[in-house]
Amino acid sequence: MKRFCIITNSDKQENLDTVDYIVSFLQQRKCSCIVMENRQWEAGEIRHFTDVGKIPENVECAIVLGGDGTMIQAAIDLVHRDLPILGVNTGTLGFLTEVEQNRIDVSLERLLRGEYVIESRIMLKESRMFPGENSLSSCYALNDMVITKRGGCRLITVKVFVNGELADIYRADGLIVSTPTGSTGYNLSAGGPLLAPNIHAMVVTPICAHSLNKRSLVLDGADKIGLEIGQTKDFCPDEAVLSADGRIVGELKTGDILEIQVPHADTKLIKLSGIKFYERMREKLNGD
Numbered sequence: 001m002k003r004f005c006i007i008t009n010s011d012k013q014e015n016l017d018t019v020d021y022i023v024s025f026l027q028q029r030k031c032s033c034i035v036m037e038n039r040q041w042e043a044g045e046i047r048h049f050t051d052v053g054k055i056p057e058n059v060e061c062a063i064v065l066g067g068d069g070t071m072i073q074a075a076i077d078l079v080h081r082d083l084p085i086l087g088v089n090t091g092t093l094g095f096l097t098e099v100e101q102n103r104i105d106v107s108l109e110r111l112l113r114g115e116y117v118i119e120s121r122i123m124l125k126e127s128r129m130f131p132g133e134n135s136l137s138s139c140y141a142l143n144d145m146v147i148t149k150r151g152g153c154r155l156i157t158v159k160v161f162v163n164g165e166l167a168d169i170y171r172a173d174g175l176i177v178s179t180p181t182g183s184t185g186y187n188l189s190a191g192g193p194l195l196a197p198n199i200h201a202m203v204v205t206p207i208c209a210h211s212l213n214k215r216s217l218v219l220d221g222a223d224k225i226g227l228e229i230g231q232t233k234d235f236c237p238d239e240a241v242l243s244a245d246g247r248i249v250g251e252l253k254t255g256d257i258l259e260i261q262v263p264h265a266d267t268k269l270i271k272l273s274g275i276k277f278y279e280r281m282r283e284k285l286n287g288d
Helices: 013-028 068-077 101-112 277-286
Strands: 003-008 032-035 041-043 046-048 061-066 085-089 117-122 124-126 139-141 144-149 156-162 165-172 174-178 201-207 217-220 225-229 239-244 247-253 257-261 266-271
Touching (some): 003 013, 003 068, 013 032, 013 061, 013 101, 061 068, 068 085, 085 101, 124 144, 124 239, 139 239, 156 174, 156 239, 165 174, 165 201
Parallel strands (some): 003 032, 003 061, 061 085, 085 266
Antiparallel strands (some): 124 139, 124 257, 156 165, 156 225, 174 201, 201 217, 239 247
């Protein structure tokens, strides 16, 4: 690799100092590097921070500085560019990032020598409420899509359909549809299972279900999930909010239907360290 772009949260001076260091490091090794402008803008209620149209076509890799939030946002912005992403952790947990700041030099040297592998991570796409095909207003998520109650609702009812067949009905504070990448986040906190990142599957997990026998559903990545907002009380409709990777993207009410599936687009993460998934899981989640 010789041609790079850098994406970061430019509000943090520490990030800007690290960007300057990486640019200098790469230029000294005869590599080109463009730093992308960081600004928030929206297209069809979908928030973006990087104008990927300004990334030259010959760029081979995106280096992303920040925590998991910055990595997720970059993955959404880059969804149609098919660029592998190398994450440099300047945040806290950094489950998705590959490089710690004290190992930037050795990590970049390994990258330039081609000593890396690329992992493909599936994403989610909502195709009914946001029907745009391969557009900036399409709704994608790397971690999860979440329906949560809003207004005065004490609970909401969500009917879950799999390939058109009613699979279950949940009465809960909400519902999480997660990728394997996102299974270590909100899904895990809500009692859902942890999925290895190479599994082509989705998991549906209720948030504080109103019944003790309601558990997660693990579905094949080829399945199409339909989510219909039901009505918990006779005298008022249920009200809910849809969020994708923590970004609120729409409001829902009784009768509204979402369709979620795994799209052809995916996120490609560069792995340098050789640290296996379960070792990283123990390190990040257990402190071992």
